[in-house]
Structures are given as structure tokens and as C-alpha cells.
Amino acid sequence: MNAPLDRGATVVAAAALHADDVDRRGRFPAEAVQALKDSRLLSLMIPGELGGAGAPLADVAELCTMLGHQCASTAMVFAMHQIKVSSLVAHGMESEWHRDFMRRVCDGQLLLASATTEGGVGGNMRNSVCAFERDGDMFRVAKEGALISYGAQADAILVTARRAADAPASDQRMAVLTRGQYRLERSGEWDALGMRGTCSEGFTLSGEAPYAQILESEFADIASHSMLATAHLLWSSVWYGVASDALGRAQAFVRKEARKRFDGPTPGSLRLAEASTKLQLMRANIVEGLKRFERAKSEPDDLNSMSFAVTMNNIKIGSSELAIEIINHALLITGIAGYKNGTPYSVGRHMRDALSARVMISNDRILSNMSSLLLAQRIDARLGG
Amino acid sequence: MLDTIRRLVEEQGRLSVAAAALRDDADLYASGLTSFAAVQLMLALEEEFDVEFPERMLNRRSFASIAAIASCISELKPEEVA
Numbered sequence: 001m002n003a004p005l006d007r008g009a010t011v012v013a014a015a016a017l018h019a020d021d022v023d024r025r026g027r028f029p030a031e032a033v034q035a036l037k038d039s040r041l042l043s044l045m046i047p048g049e050l051g052g053a054g055a056p057l058a059d060v061a062e063l064c065t066m067l068g069h070q071c072a073s074t075a076m077v078f079a080m081h082q083i084k085v086s087s088l089v090a091h092g093m094e095s096e097w098h099r100d101f102m103r104r105v106c107d108g109q110l111l112l113a114s115a116t117t118e119g120g121v122g123g124n125m126r127n128s129v130c131a132f133e134r135d136g137d138m139f140r141v142a143k144e145g146a147l148i149s150y151g152a153q154a155d156a157i158l159v160t161a162r163r164a165a166d167a168p169a170s171d172q173r174m175a176v177l178t179r180g181q182y183r184l185e186r187s188g189e190w191d192a193l194g195m196r197g198t199c200s201e202g203f204t205l206s207g208e209a210p211y212a213q214i215l216e217s218e219f220a221d222i223a224s225h226s227m228l229a230t231a232h233l234l235w236s237s238v239w240y241g242v243a244s245d246a247l248g249r250a251q252a253f254v255r256k257e258a259r260k261r262f263d264g265p266t267p268g269s270l271r272l273a274e275a276s277t278k279l280q281l282m283r284a285n286i287v288e289g290l291k292r293f294e295r296a297k298s299e300p301d302d303l304n305s306m307s308f309a310v311t312m313n314n315i316k317i318g319s320s321e322l323a324i325e326i327i328n329h330a331l332l333i334t335g336i337a338g339y340k341n342g343t344p345y346s347v348g349r350h351m352r353d354a355l356s357a358r359v360m361i362s363n364d365r366i367l368s369n370m371s372s373l374l375l376a377q378r379i380d381a382r383l384g385g
Numbered sequence: 386m387l388d389t390i391r392r393l394v395e396e397q398g399r400l401s402v403a404a405a406a407l408r409d410d411a412d413l414y415a416s417g418l419t420s421f422a423a424v425q426l427m428l429a430l431e432e433e434f435d436v437e438f439p440e441r442m443l444n445r446r447s448f449a450s451i452a453a454i455a456s457c458i459s460e461l462k463p464e465e466v467a
Binding site for chain 2: 126304306373378
């Protein structure tokens, strides 16, 4: 028995109960997030010495998948929170302020959001317009046009900005701002096709805080050591949950049909077999990625390497494409029963939610970045293992 | 060798300051080197010095400063150091 995953069962139930309402009204999945807090799952990855559960990323990924079966918005909020936690764990352990903040995250089950993009950078989070402006022991920052998922509901926000007013756009740092230290002014609403419960609204964020709240590591290192990898792995785990639930519904449909007729497989059953191949590919890709990440964490050179970045990017591209193919198959199998809302075979919300996968950091942007990296990185001809 | 590297950093690095003004150990990333400019720089270095960077050198640290680049090149081409 795995205790965190056991505790996840109550959260999954809460997520399932409210998923339709969250989607229909485009509202924050407050009940499921409260259940995450009650089960102390927001501090799952924080080391035991600071009050967390010290769980490996694979446990977090499993919970993302479990939640993804029921409510992709809850699963994504959980995933995004854990991505911020991973940055703190990987880069904040040497700093007294950040260690103390992690204790507060454990004690208060604080929900963390992030503001990494802003107007004027074309969606590229590795460039900032705004800067941390130091004033003695304090800094000020003002970020316009930032898309902050569940920004209004978060207890703290991790903000990126240029290191200083005279630093180039790519020389960034990341700071923790806690509620009360920042002001949010809503500049855009979130009435989206899917993932409606993430409430990823546009905001102007402004705040000031002690300088000690800026993480010492360069944001480039935070991005490549913790954010990029955990984001792609956890997002993919959410999408795996969404896709496997859709395929489960298609399988139930095929079984029901098969019980009614005995003259051989229906067209739907062939599609099911085909989609199960894709689901297996998707799963293998994520599981292998989780293992690679665990290995790389103890080998800084690997974590820094282009081949690691390419691998993590490929996991995101692969799982976002496969999720849609699998759900599309599920829709073909279930037909009108799947297209309609409110049947046991409905896969409409699955499809709408999964369509976000290709645009959450646009696949085209990632492919373009990778095409540049592949000018240097060598193709791995080994099977490894 | 350092002068050649500095010239290539100037041409490919797209930095916010002139490469001539940089110390050998200055952090190129703090001067605006991006991972993509680093790839362009790597290709130019390979062409100029007739080397191929092995997988183990394809990381952020190898391109962190002019001195770091020089040490990679020296390792690949010991005869250039003389």
C-alpha cells in the first residue's frame, strides 16, 4: 500500500463529484483542492525534515493520472502546484527563507501558482521584460499581461523577472511572493474550450518583498533542472489520465456491443485495439521519462545536457499528440453516445480538455527549439535499458 | 585561441555587451547568451577549430565563459594550446 496514493482516493472522489459543474461554470475546483489540502497532498514532495512527505515524482505523477481520470482541471492545478514545489525543493534548500517557506507550505498546505510569462515576450518564458528592482533589502517587481493559472486562488506566486533593471532579457531570476506581498489586477478572463477549472486568467501583478525571497539559482537552471522536466512529466501524466479514461469508456461501449452480437468483432473493437497500442506508447514514454529524471537528478551533467532537454520535450510532444489521437479513437468507437454529454460513454470533455495539451507551451515552439538543439545533440542509436 | 573564441562569441553570441569588453571568466549567460545562441556558437567553434563537441560537453557549463570554452577546445585539440 502506498499511503499518499491511498489518501488520494478521497480527493479523486471529490474531483469526480464536482467535475461537470467545474467544467460547465468554468469555476475553480475548490472542493477537490480543499480535499488535497485536507489530505496534506500539497506538501507531498517536500522533504520530511521540513514537514512534507518526501515522496518521489512518480507518486505525484500517479496522482495526476488518477485525478486526470475524473477532472483534468483539478489534476492540472495539482500538477502545476507540484511543479512550483519541485523548483523550491531543487533550488531553495540552501536558503533559510525558502526552507522556512517550505515549512509554511506544509503547515498551511499553501497553494502555489506561477507567473512566468508576460506581455511582450511572445509566450517565451525564458525572456522577461520586467525586472527585480532592488531597494536596499527589498525588491519591487511589476509584471503586465501575465497568464496566472488559479492566480486569484493561490496562496503564493513564483514570479520570474530579469535579475536587475540593467540585465538582458534572458538573465532571469525567480522569486516567491506570498499573498499580501502582491496585488493582482485582472486583465483577461478565462472562458476557454477546455481546462476551464484552471481559471488561467490574465493579470497585472505588482509586489514588493524582502530580497531574500529571490532564489539564488539562475532561472535558466531552475527551468532546465526542475521546471521543464517536471512540467512535461506531470502534464503528460494528467493527459494520460484523461486519455485512458476516454479509452476505458470506449472499451465499456465495445463490451456492451459485443454482448449483443456474436458474429465477430465490430469496427469499434478494431479501433479499440489500435488505440490501446497508442495508449501503451504514451504510458511507456512517460514512465521511461520519470526514470530518466530520477537518474539525472544525481548526475548534474546529465540534468544540464541537451539530450535530457530533448528527451523531456519529446515526452510532452509525444503525449500531447497521442492523447488526442486516443480520445479521437474513443469518439469514433462510442459514436453519438460518446459525442453526447451525460452518457456513460461521453468523451466530449476529455477531448476539449486534451486539446489544451498541444498549446500549453505550443508544440510548434517546442519543436522549433528542439530543431535548434538537434544541431548539436547526437541521435542516440542505443536502446539503452 | 582566446582571441578567436572572443571573435566568435561576438559574432554568434548576440550578447548585450561587446565581447571585447568581457573578461575571460565573465559569465556569458549573465551577458545575455541564450541556449540557442550557444548552439550557434558551438557550430561556429566546430567549424573554426575543426572539432566536434562530444555529448558530454553539450551542457550549459561548457559555454559559460570564454575560458570554459577554451578549456573544452584544449581538451579536444591539445596541440592548439601551444
